[in-house]
Amino acid sequence: MTLFPLLSAAVATSSGSPPTHLDPLKLFLDADIVVKVVMAGLLLASLWVWAIIFSFALRIASVRRASTAYEKDFWETADFEALQKKYASRDVPLARVAAAGFGEWQQSAGAKTVDREGLRQRIALTLDSEVAQEADKLADRLNFLATVGSVGPFVGLFGTVWGIMNSFFQIGQEQNSSLAVVAPGISEALFATAIGLFAAIPAVIAYNRYSHAVNGFEARLQRFADRFLASLSRQLDK
Numbered sequence: 001m002t003l004f005p006l007l008s009a010a011v012a013t014s015s016g017s018p019p020t021h022l023d024p025l026k027l028f029l030d031a032d033i034v035v036k037v038v039m040a041g042l043l044l045a046s047l048w049v050w051a052i053i054f055s056f057a058l059r060i061a062s063v064r065r066a067s068t069a070y071e072k073d074f075w076e077t078a079d080f081e082a083l084q085k086k087y088a089s090r091d092v093p094l095a096r097v098a099a100a101g102f103g104e105w106q107q108s109a110g111a112k113t114v115d116r117e118g119l120r121q122r123i124a125l126t127l128d129s130e131v132a133q134e135a136d137k138l139a140d141r142l143n144f145l146a147t148v149g150s151v152g153p154f155v156g157l158f159g160t161v162w163g164i165m166n167s168f169f170q171i172g173q174e175q176n177s178s179l180a181v182v183a184p185g186i187s188e189a190l191f192a193t194a195i196g197l198f199a200a201i202p203a204v205i206a207y208n209r210y211s212h213a214v215n216g217f218e219a220r221l222q223r224f225a226d227r228f229l230a231s232l233s234r235q236l237d238k
Contacts, residue, residue, distance in 0.1 A: 032166045035188060038159030039195050045148050046199035052141050053206045059091075060213055063138070066092045067217075071224060074098060093134040093217075094224055100130040101228055116236045123232055127225035135218040142210055149204035156196020163189020 070083075070092045077083045080102060087095045104126040108119045167186050 032163055032188070035159045035163045035166075035192050038155060038162070038192050042152060042156060042159075042192070042195045042199050045152065046195070046202075049145060049148050049199060049203045049206070052145060053202065056141065056206075056210055060138070060210070060217070063091055063093060063217070066090050067094045067220070070094050093138070093221060096134060097127060097130045097221055097225055098228060101127045101225065101232065105232055119236065120229070120233055124229055127229060128222075131218060131221045131225050134221060135214060138217065139211070139214040142207055142214070145203045145207035145210070149200050149207055152196045152200035152203065153193070154196070156193040156199075159192030159196075160189040163192060 066087070070087055071094055073083055073086070074094070080098075084095060084099060101123050104123050105119075108122060164186060167189065
């Protein structure tokens with residue numbers, strides 16, 4: 001027997017041998033069209049989840065640094081307008097909270113008769129509203145993490161149920177209930193659940209972690225607003 005027939009026989013034997021490990025790509029390609037759509041959707045959701053995770057981590061770090069610098073300058077400056085111009089091009093929630101409170105102060109303090117208690121209440125409402133708005137803006141994209149974390153496993157389970165139903169249908173068509181007939185379809189179906197968990201687990205972890213970060217930053221904004229209101233109240237008493 002010559003060399004080339006021997007090589008051909010070896011390749012044929014190796015290609016016909018059963019796989020020794022799971023091949024995710026093969027599981028996806030061999031799956032039913034409905035299961036493929038489910039897995040593709042979950043994979044896209046997973047990519048978007050990781051994009052939110054990384055982008056939010058960068059943003060919250062940048063916002064914290066800018067807010068720390070702004071708060072330090074705020075209590076030391078004598079020129080509020082110059083300070084606002086300095087931070088106008090940066091994402092600083094504290095600057096927007098201060099601007100909202102100072103704007104209400106300017107609108108009301110210029111009147112001929114000033115209702116001090118009413119002005120305090122209006123400034124407090126303005127500051128609280130701006131704090132809530134800034135917290136909502138910061139947490140806006142986290143809703144997607146919560147959605148994927150809660151829905152992802154069930155979407156994967158739908159793909160699994162559909163794949164198993166299809167496997168049983170194949171059993172009925174071939175009238176053969178051997179494991180060799182059932183196993184491939186069930187493996188492909190279970191792969192959909194695995195992808196659902198792959199998308200949901202980091203989404204849940206990130207949502208819990210980042211929600212805590214947003215709540216902590218909102219508390220920081222509220223402390224700044226309370227301190228700013230106390231400063232304005234002292235000015236009113238004078």
